[in-house]
Amino acid sequence: MDKTVLFIDGENFLHKVEDVLKKDDVRIKKGDLSKINLNFLLKKTLEKYKVSRKIFYVAKLHFHPKTKEKSIKLILFQRYLKANLEKQGFEFLIVGNVRAQEIKIDHK
Numbered sequence: 001m002d003k004t005v006l007f008i009d010g011e012n013f014l015h016k017v018e019d020v021l022k023k024d025d026v027r028i029k030k031g032d033l034s035k036i037n038l039n040f041l042l043k044k045t046l047e048k049y050k051v052s053r054k055i056f057y058v059a060k061l062h063f064h065p066k067t068k069e070k071s072i073k074l075i076l077f078q079r080y081l082k083a084n085l086e087k088q089g090f091e092f093l094i095v096g097n098v099r100a101q102e103i104k105i106d107h108k
Contacts, residue, residue: 004046006053033077054088057095058094060096063075
């Protein structure tokens with residue numbers, strides 16, 4: 001019996017979904033991606049595989065006082081996404097960390 005484990009890099013996957021939607025001129029609010037039905041999306045794509053485990057992994061997000069609103073928005077998005085994907089039978093792994101980046105203007 002063949003067993004296939006599906007690993008999805010959450011950050012790259014969600015960026016690709018956004019790119020495809022933009023290309024097709026589909027307007028979607030960022031938070032709406034947390035409601036994505038991955039089982040529906042992958043059913044046709046992976047129909048010839050017997051997937052025994054579905055793993056969606058993301059980096060751990062941290063609250064940063066300098067970017068309070070964005071931090072809260074991203075953390076809530078990740079929580080909603082986690083709950084949604086776990087309901088669909090995915091393992092949701094939080095691995096690694098996202099580091100805050102300072103953007104410099106005029107390369108100074």
